[in-house]
Amino acid sequence: MINYKHLHYFWMVAKEKSIARASERLNLTPQTISGQLSLLEETLGVALFDRVGRHLELTDTGHRVLTYADEIFSLGSELESIVHDRPTEPVLTFNVGIADVVPKSIAYRLLEPALHIPALVRINCHESDLDSLLGDLDQHKLDLVISDNQVPADTNIRGFCRPIGESTLTFFAAPKLADTFEQAFPNCLDKAPLLLPGNASGIRAQLQQWFDRRHIHPRIAGEFDDSALMEKFGQAGIGIFALPTAIKEEIEDKCEVIPIGEAEDLTVRFYAISMLRKVSHPAVTAITAKARGWLARGTAGL
Known part of the structure; x- marks a missing residue:
């Protein structure tokens, strides 16, 4: 059976990422904690930490044990509140x-x-x-x-x-950028500055294929892994950007941009x-x- 005092020491070391810092929190010597961790690993039959230089890193099993320890000690806090007449909802x-x-x-x-x-x-x-x-x-x-x-x-x-769920995409532009367009959507995108999601995005390849089918060649003004940062650049008028039509009204209000067209055959899932x-x-x-x-x-x- 697991010794829960040993588990608590493991939990503190995992949170502090250091035996020395955990020992200060627990008011115990590092040697005591190190010994208790060894006993816990011996009981479980697995290593919970790898030593990398002067630091401790959780093993894969250590991560799993930490997840359970979080739940165990969270329940312990709730139990303590109930015992002391401080009712708390789980x-x-x-x-x-x-x-x-x-x-x-x-x-x-x-x-x-x-x-x-x-x-x-x-x-x-x-x-x-x-x-x-x-x-x-x-x-x-x-x-x-x-x-x-x-x-x-x-x-x-x-x-x-x-x-x-899924949604079509709508293209947005800051008003000062939209005022420079001489053609209607989607031809206005040709040679226009465009902000693209990074390669990790599921819609990136679809966007490029959509442009190719229409023989539209925008000028790539930026690529972003973070959608929020792309929105900020779009709000500043750096380029046109595309986001799900499902949040069109929110984007208009938040970024103070205008929708210039919806790609009804372009779907993000x-x-x-x-x-x-x-x-x-x-x-x-x-x-x-x-x-x-x-x-x-x-x-x-x-």
Whole structure:
């Protein structure tokens, strides 16, 4: 059986990333903590840390153990509150990763239904590139990943990918840039400055093919892995940019830009990726159910 005092020492070391700092927090000697960690590893039969120079890094198993330790000691805090007559409602933790190419407005609209399930939810959002998020998902540090791309075929991570909605794309421009256009959409895009999402985006290749089919050759003024940064450059009039039509009104208001045209034959899709085929987390159920109601072609549901 696991010695929970040893588990607590492991938890503190993992949080502090240092035996020395953990020993200060626990008011114990580093030798004592090191010895207790060794006993825990011996009990579990696995290594929990790798020593890299003077630093400790969690092994893959260590990451998994840390996830459980977080839940265990969170429940311990709740129990202590109840015992001391400080009633607290159980909190359901929802760890979600958002690919940085997903527009922030889309991410919020997708996650917002999780706040209305019949439970107190704490959402922990992590934003990064898809490869990094899939790595965290594989280590059970995330419950769900939201992306505009499916799991790459060349990865060894076997995540289950569910389409949760799609939208056409609308092109936007700052008013001062739009005033310079001499032709109607989409011909106004030819030789015009364009802001593109990075290669990691699921829509990047489709955009390039869309331009090629129409013999339109914009001037690439910038490429962005982060959609929020692309919006800022677009707001400043540096170039035209395309975002899902489903958030057209939000983009107009937030960025003070105007829509110059909708590409009805150009679709961006969003996916919910998990490690389990059947996901029981109520937040995931709420997200997937609500997304299909508003994230559709055009502005359905808005």
